[in-house]
Amino acid sequence: MSSRSSGPAGRWSAGPLGFSTRGRNPVKELFGKLADGTEIHRWSLENGGTRMKVLSYGGIVQSLRTPDREGRYADISLGFDTVEDYVAGSPYFGALIGRYGNRIGAGRFTLDxxxxxxxxxxxxxxLHGGAAGFxxxxxxxxxxxxxPDVGLRLSHTSADGEQGYPGTLDVRVTYTLTGRGAWRVDYEATTDKATVVNLTSHVYWNLAGEGSGSVHDHELTIAASRYTPVDSGLIPTGEPVEVAGTPFDFRTGKTVGADLREADRQLLYAKGFDHNWVLDKGATAGPEWVATLTDPASGRTLKIATTEPGLxxxxxxxxxxxLVGPTGRSYRQGDALCLETQHFxxxxxxxSYPSTLLRPGQTYRSTTIHSFT
Structure with a gap:
């Protein structure tokens, strides 16, 4: 498993937003209730020019606001404004994902x-831990x-056998807004029985602002020379292949929509991109840069660093x-994208893939840093 880095910013430093905002203690408020009466709270955080709202339900990042080149704020993540909307059928907007992010073929695996x-x-x-995942x-x-940092420590215990997974899994996830406005996510987990773990975050990004339209003009760079092709069920078929000469080559950066309509069987299977990139750096002890997303119109840029081997x-x-967001605008195909750091x-x-096995006595650790400029 990946190891969490030492120090507040790992081996890669997030750049400032260009102005200073003093950190504010997280503020808690009642957001709503589930059908059984369970209260769901929302926490508001602000630091280094970044403003974030997080729900106790699903560890969801409900809102993440950053300024554009003129200093004007917008929510750059998709979400809802009621608990009921999240429960009714959210496609994982902003959620913590587990016990296993992404897909497991035929819903089964053999261990020991x-x-x-x-x-x-x-x-x-x-997918993403089953019908009732994290x-x-x-x-x-x-x-x-x-x-200079503010944040939230989230914890959850997943019972042995929950969604079919073995072992009681104790999970701790730390959201940190650094003094420079970066959002750092540290994952930890321990188990009492051998199991598999693959945790991630499922924020939908639109750097022009949620509800503003397509992200096809966003420019994306991914530091990966290979990716894992999939079958019609979006399960990897086997060994990674080179991205060179394919629509999957984002090594030097290009717009998201540049090759989206190419007659490539992999794009047809997924109706676009929905694939795992094999990061050139592999799994690392500290977070290293792997991707950059830029919206030329607003000037907003997101840089991602991680310890994980895949994206x-x-x-x-x-x-x-x-689906309709808080601004009353509907979310259509291509109105946002996800960049989920992960194992494959x-x-x-x-x-042959990097192992997701976790045994008693071991600690799963993973770190991802999102920097906004």
């Missing part, structure tokens, strides 16, 4: 001679301040206009 059958919620496959859990949340780039292909999809069934 025992076959485990998982919750199936994506055709024949298990995105639907109510997390315990504790605010903190640490020098799932999803171009919002399955947004169909039926279906790794429990692919021995």
């Amino acid at each position: 001679g025992t076959e485990y059958r998982l919750s199936v919620n994506d055709g024949d496959n298990s 995105d639907r859990a109510v997390w315990d949340v504790e605010p903190f301040t640490d020098g 799932q780039f999803y171009s919002g292909n399955f947004l169909d206009g039926t 999809p279906d790794s429990p069934n692919k021995p």
Whole structure:
């Protein structure tokens, strides 16, 4: 598993937004209630020019606001303004994902001679931990301040057998807004029985502002020379292949929509991009830069550094206009994209992929940093 880096910013420093905003202690408020009466709270954080709102339901980043080149703020993540909308059918907007981010083929895997059958919620496959993954859990949340940083510590215990996974898994996720306005996510997990773990965050990004339209003009760079092709069920078929000469080559940067309409079978399977890029750096002890996303119109730029060996780039292909955001605008195909740091999809069934195995006595650690300029 990946290891969390030492120091507040790992081996890669996030740049400032260009002006200073004093950190503010996280503010808690009642956001709503679930059908069983469980209260869901929202925490508001601000630091270094970045403003974020987080829900105890699903660890969801409900809103993340940054300024453009003129200093004007916009929410650059998709979301809803009620608990009911998230419960009714959110496509993982802003959520913490687990126990296993991405897909496991046929909803099953074998570990130490025992076959485990998982919750199936994506055709024949298990997606993002199953029908009731961590995105639907109510997390315990504790605010903190640490020098120039402010943040939230989220914790959740997943019972042995939940969604078919073995082992009682104790999970701790720390959201930190640094003094420079970067959003750092640190994941930790321990288990009492051998299991598989692959945690990530599922924010939908539109750097022009949610509800503003397509992200096809955003410019994207991914530091990856290979990716993992998929079958029609979006399960990796096997060994990674080179991106050179294909629509999947983002090494030198290009617009998201540049090759989106190419007659490539992989794009047809996913109705766009929904694939795992094999990061050139591999798994690393500290977070290293892997991707940059820029909106030329607003001047906003997102840079991502991670300890993980993979990055799932999803171009919002399955947004169909039926979901409506806080501004009252519907979300259509291509109105946002996801950049999910991860181990590879279906790794429990692919021995050649980096392992997602976690045993008792070990600690799963992973770190991802999002920098906004």
